[in-house]
Amino acid sequence: MLTISLKIEFAGGLELLFSNQRSHRISIPSNPASTPNEPPKRADITYLIHWLKDNLLKERVELFIENGTVRPGILVLVNDTDWELEGEGSYELMDGDEIVFISTLHGG
Amino acid sequence: MSCENPTTDPDALMNRRPKFDKAKTCIKCKIAEGNIVIRHAVYCKDCFFPLLKTKFKRSLEPFVNRLPNGPRKKALNPSGNLLIGFSGGLGSTVLLDLVHKSYFSHRKPRESGGEVEAVPEQQETGAGDRYRDPRQERVWKKAAVCYVEVAGAFPGMKDRTEDIQRIVESYDDFEFVPLKIEDAFNGEWWESVDQCPSSSLLNFDISNEELPFFQSDSTRLTPLERLHTYLSRLPSPTAIPSTIRTLTRLLLLYTAHSTSSSHLLLGTSLTSLSISLIASVAMGGGFGVSEEVQEEWIPPRSGIEGRKEVGVRVVRPLRDVVNKECATWAWWNGLTVVGQETVPGFKQTIGGLTKDFIIGLERDYPSTVSAIARTCGKLTPKDEAGGQCVMCQRPAQRGMEIWKQRISVRSLADLEEAPSGIPIGTQENQPSLSPYLCYACHATMTSKSSRANPSSTNGPKLPTSTSDSKTVSNLVPLPVWVTARLFGPADKVQAEDPSREGSGDALRDGEVWRNVELGREEMRTAVKDFLLDQDE
Ligand SMILES: [Zn+2]
Numbered sequence A: 001m002l003t004i005s006l007k008i009e010f011a012g013g014l015e016l017l018f019s020n021q022r023s024h025r026i027s028i029p030s031n032p033a034s035t036p037n038e039p040p041k042r043a044d045i046t047y048l049i050h051w052l053k054d055n056l057l058k059e060r061v062e063l064f065i066e067n068g069t070v071r072p073g074i075l076v077l078v079n080d081t082d083w084e085l086e087g088e089g090s091y092e093l094m095d096g097d098e099i100v101f102i103s104t105l106h107g108g
Numbered sequence B: 001m002s003c004e005n006p007t008t009d010p011d012a013l014m015n016r017r018p019k020f021d022k023a024k025t026c027i028k029c030k031i032a033e034g035n036i037v038i039r040h041a042v043y044c045k046d047c048f049f050p051l052l053k054t055k056f057k058r059s060l061e062p063f064v065n066r067l068p069n070g071p072r073k074k075a076l077n078p079s080g081n082l083l084i085g086f087s088g089g090l091g092s093t094v095l096l097d098l099v100h101k102s103y104f105s106h107r108k109p110r111e112s113g114g115e116v117e118a119v120p121e122q123q124e125t126g127a128g129d130r131y132r133d134p135r136q137e138r139v140w141k142k143a144a145v146c147y148v149e150v151a152g153a154f155p156g157m158k159d160r161t162e163d164i165q166r167i168v169e170s171y172d173d174f175e176f177v178p179l180k181i182e183d184a185f186n187g188e189w190w191e192s193v194d195q196c197p198s199s200s201l202l203n204f205d206i207s208n209e210e211l212p213f214f215q216s217d218s219t220r221l222t223p224l225e226r227l228h229t230y231l232s233r234l235p236s237p238t239a240i241p242s243t244i245r246t247l248t249r250l251l252l253l254y255t256a257h258s259t260s261s262s263h264l265l266l267g268t269s270l271t272s273l274s275i276s277l278i279a280s281v282a283m284g285g286g287f288g289v290s291e292e293v294q295e296e297w298i299p300p301r302s303g304i305e306g307r308k309e310v311g312v313r314v315v316r317p318l319r320d321v322v323n324k325e326c327a328t329w330a331w332w333n334g335l336t337v338v339g340q341e342t343v344p345g346f347k348q349t350i351g352g353l354t355k356d357f358i359i360g361l362e363r364d365y366p367s368t369v370s371a372i373a374r375t376c377g378k379l380t381p382k383d384e385a386g387g388q389c390v391m392c393q394r395p396a397q398r399g400m401e402i403w404k405q406r407i408s409v410r411s412l413a414d415l416e417e418a419p420s421g422i423p424i425g426t427q428e429n430q431p432s433l434s435p436y437l438c439y440a441c442h443a444t445m446t447s448k449s450s451r452a453n454p455s456s457t458n459g460p461k462l463p464t465s466t467s468d469s470k471t472v473s474n475l476v477p478l479p480v481w482v483t484a485r486l487f488g489p490a491d492k493v494q495a496e497d498p499s500r501e502g503s504g505d506a507l508r509d510g511e512v513w514r515n516v517e518l519g520r521e522e523m524r525t526a527v528k529d530f531l532l533d534q535d536e
């Protein structure tokens, strides 16, 4: 199966949920099949979020995921750009992409 | 949870606006591709930095000079030093960085002396030939950063003072002032901020709505033990975080006062401001809402001869900046956010629920949250403030008790069977705290949630003195500033009216206190000028 390599960073306290490690290099399938009946499609950020939950997340899933996407208050940057400008969860990942998840929840 | 979360409403999901207006190009320079969306507006990275700095300065600089909103061309000339409240959280991490970048790094120490000449905005650069350019000088002569460690309040919580110290010391120009939350009950801390030590300690009975107070012999308890007693007796889970907030606030204010600071800056963002405004209204703090946005604190008289009391202006320079902007600033500047540990049980409190609600709202409807904060900022209480609450030292509403009776369903019969079981007659002779508290502080100490009051099953008792060991469970120590106020050396009545000297002494001096039994009316007369007026 073809894979793509990504650099993942966690900040603002989110790293605590991922073995207290800020920076991760991962490889994920480039065309994962979502269900056996569906044709494979390009891996997007929504897929990545679930992949991170299944493979890297160590504790307290509710602090990372809510309603199938990242929990409100988590900022996502794709190659230094707000994912809201890149289609959010439907952004299709490319080899070498750098994805940053930053918690904004640690108040004043 | 019955609060509906906007993100789970399918209609809201389908009709949600795109997160940004029009194109992906930066709306400022109109050239670069955008990097970040702030309330529907797109900015590139280069334009984001000056944007945030401008918002920060716009919320701070009009309040630097003693007279707020003075002419904009006038140079910044604060009347004292600067204190920054630092929690290690996102907002104050960004605040520290912005203050340093804007007013300290690359600036010369400020010369002492009078007014600084104004410099027109356009001449910001190339002013090297000017003998004294205020833009090249620090705005405040000295700046200190105060951190209040709350770990003492929660067993098992990690003390992060060292992590915090590392961050503060990475900035050359800031002095570090570490405190602990239990200092609120620590006489040594109280003296360290130049306040007169109290001649006595006071306890109050938290099981009685009147909150009668007594002279205490609990000097053997450590400040930490006093804090634990206090927190463990609070009537609801919501009361704990709001109490921690109040204690932290007063620790910061007195530290500001003792460092001759004219300004205390807090890292409250628009997001956290909206959360605390809504939570504060929900907890009965509606009267203090405008103080959440902007406040000027003048300490009660210290009693030290010749001391000129200077007020401290509390400013929240990030009150127009959302958490997303703070997180972006921190990330792009490589700042370390130590983070604040979540207070155990916080999620179930009014504050915790409000936070979840606002954070969800901010993601899906980013303009709504700022509207909340702006509206609250405009709210001003109808009634004139009746005095200063002895606990939080915010303006308290006149006639609080009368108002509370009006909205309360209690009958006199209820009162007589109050959980404390103290006969009304006893209360008459006992000075009590409740007339001197604002509504929010009174509610924090007395509003029960589902938790039953443990004393209700114990039958009547008469906690007339702390030496009675059976009553110790309901007796709670008071923070040092409350004791100082109720029992301290500052006695305005005495100073202004020599005929009151006798009762003034009785209040002031522990010896006399024990021997002279003051009637309630007599007591009230003696202290009326620096306590709330409840007779109107
Ligand atoms: Zn731009």
Ligand SMILES: [Zn+2]
Binding pocket: B389, B390, B391, B392, B393, B394, B437, B438, B439, B440, B441, B442
């Ligand atoms: Zn109060």
